[in-house]
Amino acid sequence: MQKKQLRKEQALEYHSKGRPGKIEVVPTKEAKTQRDLSLAYSPGVAEPCKEIHKNIEEVYKYTAKGNLVAVISNGTAVLGLGDIGPEASKPVMEGKGVLFKIFADIDVFDIELNEKDPEKFVQIVKALEPTFGGINLEDIKAPECFYIEKTLKESLKIPVMHDDQHGTAIISSAALINALELQKKKIDRVRFVVNGAGAAAMACVKLYLALGAKAENFIMFDKEGVLYKGRTDLDEDKIKFAVDKSDWTLDKAMKDADVFVGLSVGNVVTKEMIKSMAKKPIVFAMANPDPEISYDDATEVRDDVIVATGRSDYPNQVNNVLGFPFIFRGALDVRATQINDTMKLAAVKALAELAKSPVPDMVNMAYNEKNIAFGPHYIIPKPLDPRLLSTVAPAVAKAAIESQAAQISIDNWEAYAIELNRRLGLDNQLIRALGSKAKMDPKRLVFVDADNLKILKVAQILYDEQVAYPMLLGDVKRIRSIAHTNNIDIDGLPIIDPRSDDQEERRKEFSELFFQKRQRRGINKYESYKIMRDRNYFGCMMVETGEADGMISGLTKNYPDTIRPALQVIGTEEGVDKIAGMYLLLTKKGPLFLADTTVNFNPTAEELADITLLVAKEVRNFNLTPRIAMLSYSNFGTSSSPEAKLVAKATRIVKEKQPSLIVDGEMQASIALNNEILKENYPFSQLVDQEVNTLIFPNLAAGNVAYNLLKEVGGADAIGPILLGLKKPVHVLQLGSSVRSIYNMALVAVIDSQIKCKISTEEAMKKTPWWKRTKK
Secondary structure, eight states: OOOOOOOHHHHHHHHHSSSSSSOOOOOSSOOOSHHHHHHHSTTTTHHHHHHHHHOGGGHHHHSSGGGEEEEEEOSSSBTTTBSOOHHHHHHHHHHHHHHHHHHHOOEEEEEEOOOOOHHHHHHHHHHTTTTOSEEEEOSOOTTHHHHHHHHHHHHOSSOEEEHHHHHHHHHHHHHHHHHHHHHTOOTTTOOEEEEOOSHHHHHHHHHHHHHTOOGGGEEEEETTEEOBTTOSSOOHHHHTTOBSOSOOOHHHHHTTOSEEEEOSOTTOSOHHHHHHSOSSOEEEEOOSSSOSSOHHHHHHHOTTOEEEESOTTSSSBOOGGGTHHHHHHHHHHTTOSOOOHHHHHHHHHHHHHHTTSOOOHHHHHHTTOSOOOSBTTBSSOOTTOTTHHHHHHHHHHHHHHHTTOOSSOOSOHHHHHHHHHHHSOHHHHHHHHHHHHHHHSOEEEEESOOSSHHHHHHHHHHHHTTSEEEEEESOHHHHHHHHHHTTOOOTTSOEEOTTSGGGHHHHHHHHHHHHHHHTTTTOOHHHHHHGGGSHHHHHHHHHHTTSOSEEEEOSSSOHHHHHHHHHHHTOBOTTOSSOEEEEEEEETTEEEEEESSSSOSSOOHHHHHHHHHHHHHHHHHTTOOOEEEEEOSSSTTSOOSHHHHHHHHHHHHHHHHOTTSEEEEEEOHHHHTOHHHHHHHOTTOTTTTOOOOEEEOSSHHHHHHHHHHHHHTSOOEEEEEEEESBSSOEEEOOTTOOHHHHHHHHHHHHHHHHHHOSSOHHHHHHSOOGGGSOOO
């Protein structure tokens, strides 16, 4: 699949739809009653004001200052756009705020200053110190950025960091430590060639010196050429790296070099230059979006090279998100007065060490790998690694304490790590992991309701993001008209109308196969042909015959009308008597799996046990350990009603069939989700000290009502219903699903296809699609 850029329309819609922008302010205290309002504002607010006036440090106790970072820019060096002004930089600063929040639970106000004079800029930021716990400078052009950061660090008593400089330096330093170890080279002996001498490059080389590199072993280039001692435009930092002669070229410098560091422009390094480097070279080509040399070109000419780039589609991505959220988290939590070199080096070493430890299953799943392990293709952690927060932040906090930059200490580091993990929403991690896994092996998904605007929007996104190959069923003219009217590009996506004359041959083929399956189950030959005009049956036959890998339907049909074709055409997995329906709810407590919410009305104890085992299997497919509560209105025998006894019996059956499964019941939902009450009243339960992530309901009514309440009143995002027990992937949308819900359902369908499909997508795509074959 050819890689496509994000579409302008999608980016604009994302930022403008609903409440404009990407951030909002949410109260952390109740503010519903008159009493609440009196406490939040006048007269109650006077009390904390008086306490802070008596002791200014109390501002951290009574306000949000300790978890609030300002992302400040003047818009003079925004991404690759240059000097576009403060207003135009605001979407970037809001985006930075989003990353702070989702990766480290840090609140952010973005501040865009209409000021290019560095001295005036400094004075404005200094005046903001009482409001914030930290300052992140962003997208300020050089050389002003150096002066601004240096002056603010000297003036303020809160941490200040210019991430454009230090973020890349910290991440690349961690990668360098590990690359040198793998290549068996010493940092004080290797020879560096650095292409680029801007803010990020200078921060990198300074940090490399702090790790032990020698300034005399560097040859640096900027847009004017080599940094040599005769140049009059070099500042005191650059002079340190200047060579004696001006006749150095990049080509000449690369000969026998050990390390290349690129922070310049794309495609300036040739294969011949890589060939000329010393044995076991290290190449960090970090220009974006196009590196100085591509990963493929570098590894093609040298099998002993270790390569890192700024790109996510190749190993060893140098990504600033590995650093700044966690560095600020650690600094804020000890009220550090600065982010000093000791703290930066602590982050470097923590990242380097993390890459050497076993990778969690969730990370392997996210990158579709069986076992990511330390080596030439994995020298720095992946951005989706959930351990980053609890690894890097404590390292930074400890370094702040040891270097006397901290104003408070942390006594219990184990408890601190637990608190950090609680800050990290598993729901966000899960969806990011699902998206990454889906992209590793996109599958062919049939969308039955393709004459729907939402479906077409999702199809375009899936194709553009390389998540799936959408196949659209419906009237060709109608689908193209909807797409054209709404500026949706579906060029290249197959559109098949099962009712059209040109599909007659295929309808006959499908009807013959269907008749063989159902001829003794109430279907005659004529009916089997007629029914293939129905998109649900036609789509299911595409999946059954291998023309597609999975199907999504149900947006405009009743639930039974969607399930019936799947059961009749595809059937159930071996050993499965009844299918079940499950919802995945993304809640503030993390992901919750609920079943059966859509299929079985009043299951027997045996059927409920089978449903539980199906759900447990599916939860494991998400690389999560199922921790299952069997729900009832009774707690471990408090009621002797038939309904309560049924759930208790189902629990016993599950334990007999899978003794290692973490499951208990019967129990009320409030007990299952409140470990404190459970531990106090039922300390014998297998779920004590476990975070329940799976709820099994006694019947469909209970499950369906519960998931709808959680979704509508509790504000949980719902993915589903996910059908369990079918031989091949068919999934059903709920009526009125949003674009986001359909997209998330598609991710699940792709991953389900990856598990169930025997043939690889690459092999399948080599076959000529039947809708392109000429008629016989």
